[in-house]
Amino acid sequence: MSRGRETVYDTIRMRIVSGEVQPGGHLAEAQISEELGVSRSPVRAALHRLAEEGLVRLEAHRGAFASAYTRADIEEVFELRRMLEGRAASLAALNRTSDHVARSEVLVQEMGKIVDAHSDSRRQELHDNNRGFHELILSAANSPRLFQIVKTLTQTSVTPGTFFYYSEEDLTRSLRFHTDIHQAIADRRSETAEELMSLHLRYARDLFVDKHFA
CATH class of the missing domain: 1.10.10.10 (Winged helix-like DNA-binding domain superfamily/Winged helix DNA-binding domain)
Known part of the structure; x- marks a missing residue:
């Protein structure tokens, strides 16, 4: 194109x-x-x-x-992501390389700078870094099929753009999740990484539902 x-x-x-x-x-x-x-x-x-x-x-x-979506659509996609990306985080902790860790740290630091800047105009940049972070974890998991399945889910109309609806407090909490997930993977704590990713996506789901169906 x-x-x-x-x-x-x-x-x-x-x-x-x-x-x-x-x-x-x-x-x-x-x-x-x-x-x-x-x-x-x-x-x-x-x-x-x-x-x-x-x-x-x-x-x-x-x-x-x-595309329009229902509450059931949102909950289904986030639940699938929670299970699949939780598994990916666990595998990433076991299979990650030093390069994965270094790149993950850069993305988390960049997200931190954007959140600290309190700039709505940088929400798209934050969205892109977040996508890069999640895709890096999928790459580190070393499971091509899992990567492709999750990528298909994240391309639906339900999940893109979540950050555009976050408050400053929501962004801070999301950043904390990303930081903790990064550290768990770096430390090869697979169970912790899976649990944190699951909690992160459950929180994101609840926020999205509250914003659209309150």
């Missing part, structure tokens, strides 16, 4: 995961094309790509809409 098309894709995706476009919201191809100053072709391509990822729903003769 060309750089221009990638930018269009990133812009639309950001609008969805940040909540700017609400679940069920219409994504008008012509309007987006005009706003971004591009032809309708890259917009159409981006919408189809997002539909493949589960973020967009395409309806014949009606157009594209941000």
Whole structure:
């Protein structure tokens, strides 16, 4: 995909995961094309790509809409992630290399700097670092099938963008979880790493449900 098309894709995706476009919201191809100053072709391509990822729903003769989700959808995805990523954290503690630990430490430190900056404009950066942290753990687990299954789950419309709804207190607690998970894996404490990851994702699930279904 060309750089221009990638930018269009990133812009639309950001609008969805940040909540700017609400679940069920219409994504008008012509309007987006005009706003971004591009032809309708890259917009159409981006919408189809997002539909493949589960973020967009395409309806014949009606157009594209941000995917809606139910409380049951959210709870199911987070529960699956909790079980699978808990297992991944346990395996990572057993199989990780010094390089995994070093890269994990950098990501945690970067997340700490962003949280301390109290800058809403850096939420996307925090989201990207968080994704990198979780993917690094999956890589360290050395289980390609597990990696692919979890990656499919995290690409659904339910889980991306969680940080955009966090308060400062929520961000601080999330950072603490990441720090503790990193340390447990570095120390090869597999049971602790699994327990912490499970608690982390349960907390994230509860926050997400509270924000959307309070």
